[in-house]
Every structure is written in structure tokens, then in C-alpha cells.
Amino acid sequence: MAKESVIQLTDVFKKYRLGQMGYRTLREDIISCFKQVGKKEDYFWALKGVSFDLKRGESLGVIGDNGAGKSTILKILANVTRQSSGTVEKIGKIGALIELTAGFHPELTGRENIYLYGAIIGLKRNYINKRFDEIVEFSGLSQFLDTPIKKYSSGMYARLGFSVTAHLDPDILLIDEVLSVGDFQFQNKCINKMREFKECGVSIIFVSHNMDAVRKLCGRAILLNKGVKVCDGSSDSVIDEYYRINSSNMKAQKGREKAIEILDIRLVKENNEQAFDFRPGEEALFKMKLRAKKKIENASFSVFIRAASGMVIFDVSSSRLLDKRYSLTEDKTLEVCFELKLNLLKGLYKIGFNVSGSIDGQPAGFIEYMNDACHFLVKESVSEQGIANLEPKVSLNI
Amino acid sequence: MAKIFKDIKEIFHHREVLWNITLREIKVKYKQSILGILWAILQPLSMMAIFTVIFSRFIKVPSDGIPYPIFSFAALLPWVFFSNSIMSSASSIVFNMNLLNKIYFPREIFPISSILAAFVDFCIAGCIFMAMLIFYKIHITLNILYLIPILLLEICFILAISLFVAAANVYYRDVRYAIPLVTQLWMYASPVIYPVSIVPQHLRPLYMLNPMAFIIDSYRKVLVLGVAPDWSYLGFVVVVIIILLLWLAYAFFKKIEMSFADVI
Secondary structure (H helix, E strand, O other), X not given: XXXXXXXXXXXXXXXXXXXXXXXXXXXXXXXXXXXXOOOOOOEEEEEEEEEEEEEOOOEEEEEOOOOOOHHHHHHHHOXXXXXXXXXXXXXXXXXXEOOOOOOOOOOOEHHHHHHHHHHHOOOOHHXXXXXXXXXXXXXXXXXXXXXXXXXXXXXXXXXHHHHHHOOOOOOEEEEEOOOOOOOHHHHHHHHHHHHHHHHOOOEEEEEOOOHHHHHHHOOEEEEEEOOEEEEEEEHHHHHHHHHHHHHHHHHHHHOOOOOEEEEEEEEEOOOOXXXXXXXXXXXXXXXXXXXXOOOEEEEEEEEEEEEOOOOEEEEEEXXXXXXXXXXXXXXXXXXXXXXXXXXXXXXEEEEEEEEEEEEOOEXXXXXXXXXXXXXXXXXXXXXXXXXXXXXXXXEEEO | OHHHHHXXXXXXXXXHHHHHHHHHHHHHHHHOOXXXXXXXXXXXXXXXXXXXXXXXXXXXXXXXXXXXXXXXXXXXXXXXXXXXXXXXXXXXXXXXXXXXXXXXXXXXXXXXXXHHHXXXXXXXXXXXXXXXXXXXXXXXXXXXXXXXXXXXXXXHHHHHHHHHHHHHHHHEOHHHXXXXXXXXXXXXXOOOOOOXXXXXXXXXHHHOOOHHHHHHHHHHHHHHHOOOOOOOOOHHXXXXXXXXXXXXXXXXXXXXXXXXXXXX
């Protein structure tokens, strides 16, 4: 292992039995025993030769689609399962910030669950006694402490769980998608707590679908795709790569047998130069070049913008703006341009669009839909906090 | 051999988890029931009542001259402990799969905590039994101290079976369904409702190979008859069987422990 590394994975493979993943009944086994003589068993490779290391005090984000192998890596590191081949070296005490509800029992009260969950993640009873008030205060649930937690909301579950975990004292912290629940304020609290861990020199491995959180917390990230490490580098560059792969996948999918063909999509500045960074309040032009492959009536074009968390913060359609729908004849090429004033705060945003209308006189719903057509970054922050106002205009050139 | 000591040391290291999960088992079991902890004594008491009516009123089963309620309760005490432990251990690992999937501590903690929770019921029922001994004016002798090694022996045996069924149930859910049937049959193969003395002499060696037969018989001897357990008659063989079984079961459990998360 390289010096200063606390975790080193070298060429790690993990296979699961396919089809028989999960338990069996004796009957099935007896039957398959007869059937499978001479037949090869099917395997599913969750990890295919993954190698990476984690330096002391470093925070590493692990991103990728569902089924990419992210959780398998955490399971191997948490000693829950063992790799099929390859080596895993670890130095120091590993703490896991697991899916928070796993250690709870719904019939028990908040107070009882604090002790139970604390013990499961490795806190000593004396230690919990000492920090009990702190834990309760952090969770903000003091008035529900003696209520069975089956009456809690999912957000309250998460808050209770995280409050206990926040008092963990590991050398390496594994975090598995914990920020997906809880309200905005609490999510911020969690991120701050994790930063505190980081400042104390704890090395962190953070698995998440929340790119904003990965960016905030981790300097470095790795991208997994179907069990293979695709790239490894600064979290900004890895997240960009992730979006790029995703959108090209989507383009490839959308190419065939569609009523509309996408010729070009770009986000440009007023000077017509393609751009990624914008200042708050700057004008952006979202331009699409499309070709109708069938006769489309009552067409309307929409764009929507999502924050990195996935929330749609803005959604507008041409029909609403112009109070008019369009008919497109076959093989007609058109350009749609949305003019947006990016009155947004600092952060990463994604633009998606859709086309609706009817084909051959039949309403077709969304003729084309792209969740993640392109993305952009708003740099610098303005001092005001507020609601985004994009002051939309649209022009059509058919 | 050194590995077993290491494993045991690891359980000790995780004793707080063990304690908390046991506490959870106990609390959850009685939290939502109106009779609560009363259920711990209701089960053996009602079985005792039924057995007494059927086997001492309707069918005259000999009871070595002991009042039948005492005779049957002395056997039900270890028997209910045994069967309840096995039953809850069997599903303990599967029930905790979302925990097991996320975090590591020795997996044997789950069946062990099931046994400890059943042991609490055993102790409560034991108090009732002591009251009954006084009520029936049974003469208690110093031989009652044999209860300690006998109880330890029983716990070892329960542990062996529990570790085995808990692990097997992860792979084959049939195990959990088979257990009520098997324990039912096992009860009739053990001297719960009848004394060992009615087992034909020539079948005795085979009969006494069942560790529960020796254990239940010893409970009766020590608690009610006030005599020492009958070690001479296969007693030591049973001790060896139990220790061997426990060792095998634990080794088996530790060997497949790491694949639980993959299979569940």
C-alpha cells in the first residue's frame, strides 16, 4: 500500500450468483441439482477489477448509476461481504453512516433507539450517556423522545439516526446516500457535520446521487459504470464526465424511430458562443435544432431547469409563452430558441426539454423528452437570497 | 482452535451490541401485548395445566410419585426454553437482514440475543416454579446446586442448535417452517410428559443419546427429587456430544457467515 493511504483496493472483483441471488428453498435446490448437471452457472459481476486508494484525510465521492457497484464497494469496505478476488487493505477504524433506518426498531421510543442504534454503530453506552443531550439537541426531536418511532416521519427517522452517527469517532467514514431524506435545513446540517469530520482529519468515502453534495464535500471522485471504474479525478471533472456519458447515452437512445430528430442542442451566450459558466443574471440562449420525421400538429416546446438536487426550479413552454401551437410537416427543420435570464444563485443546473403534440391526428403526449440535455454552472454568488426569476422570452424560426 | 478464541473475544468486544439487541428483543416482544411479561409464564403454565388434565386424569401416566403438575413443569421449564430459543434463533438472522447488509459485527450475536431473550422468560417461569415447589412442600436439597452445570449444558446445546438453524435458514427458508414440526416430535422423544422410567430398558441407551432427555431428567432429579443427576448412565457421553456439536456448529457458522449478505 502506498504511503499515506488508508484504503487501497487493488483489482477487486465481486460476483453474485445470478437468478439464485437470494435464498432458495430446498425443493428448488433439489430440482436444480438434477437440471443443472453439466450446465454452467450464471454469474453477475458487480465489480470488475476496481482499483483505487484513499489518502489520509481525503474525501472521495463515488458516483454512478444504480447497479454500478457503488454499494458493493461500501459493503466490502464495511466488512459485510467479501470480494471474490483482488485485495482490500484498510488502516484504522472504519465507521459506517449507513442507511439510517436499518438499525432502528419501530416499536421502540426515540430514546431507546438512540441507545440501540448507537451500540450498533459502535458507540459505548457511557459515551452515549455523556453526549445524550447533545444528540437530542442536534436531532431537534426532544419533544418526541418518548414516542415510539413508528409514529415518526421519514425525515424524523433520518434526523435521529444522523444525530447519533454524528457522534461517531472513526478514522474512515463510509457514507451511503443519507442526504436523500430530511428537509433542506437538515441536509445542510448534515453536510456541515461531514465537513467537521473532514476538518478533524477523518477520511471519507461518500456514495451519492446528489452531485451537489459530492461537489461540496469531496475534492476527488470516481465514476463507476457497470462495475468498472470509468474515471478518477477531481470531483468537478468526474461529475462532468458522468453527465457527458449520460447525455450521450440518451442521445443514442433517442435517435431511432422517433418523430423528431435532434440535430443540435446548445447553450450559448449572447455572443452566440457555447458556454458552460454563467454569472448570475446573465442571459443564456438555449437553442435546439430539430427535424420532424413525421407530420406533427399542435406542437409545443418546453424547457425546464433542475438544480443539482434534481428539483425542477423552472419550467416553461412555448405554447404558454406564445399562446400558440405549431404544425410541422414531414422533414421540416426548425430551430427553437429559449432566451433565459439566469437569475440564479451559485451552483450546477441541468436543462431538460420536451416536445409535445399530436402525430397523425393522435395526441402523442411527449414526442421527445430529454431530462438532461445540457448543464451549466453559475459562478460567483450574489448576496441576495431569493426565488429564481428567469424572465423568459421565446422566439421561433421555422 | 485459536480462531475460536479469537471469535469469542470478538463477541466480547461487541458485548454492547449484544446487550442492546437482546434488550430490543425483550422489549419488542412484550411492548404491544396487554398481558406483557405475563406471557412468559402463561405458556408453560397452560401447557402444564393441559398435560395435568390429560396425562394424570384421563390417561394415567406414571410420574415417579411426584404430583403431576410439578412433574410436568420441571420438564417444561427447560423444554420451553429450548424450543422457544430455537424458534426465534432460526429467523433471527433473516429478520435482521437490512442490518446485516449494512454493518458488521459478529453475526452470532443475533441467535445469541434470541437465546438470552428466551432465557429471561425461563427465569420468570423459574420463579413461578420455585413458588410451586414451596406450595407442594417439596423438600429442596443441596443437590439443587447441580442446576448450574445442567443449565450451562443446556445453554451450550441450545447454542449449538441455534447457530446451526439460524445459518441454515439463511440458505433455506424451509428450516423455519420445519422447526415447529421437529420440536413437536422432539418433545415426544424427550421425557416431558412421561418419566424416563417407562422407556423400555433395551431402548434406553438409544433414548438417552438425545441430550434433551438427559437434561430434562436431570432437572427433575435435581429440583424435585432432590438427588444428583445420573451421570453414570450416558451423562458424560451427552456432555461430550454437546461440546462437539457446539464446536462444529460454531465452526460451520463462522465459515459461511461472510456469505450471508450475498444470499439474503
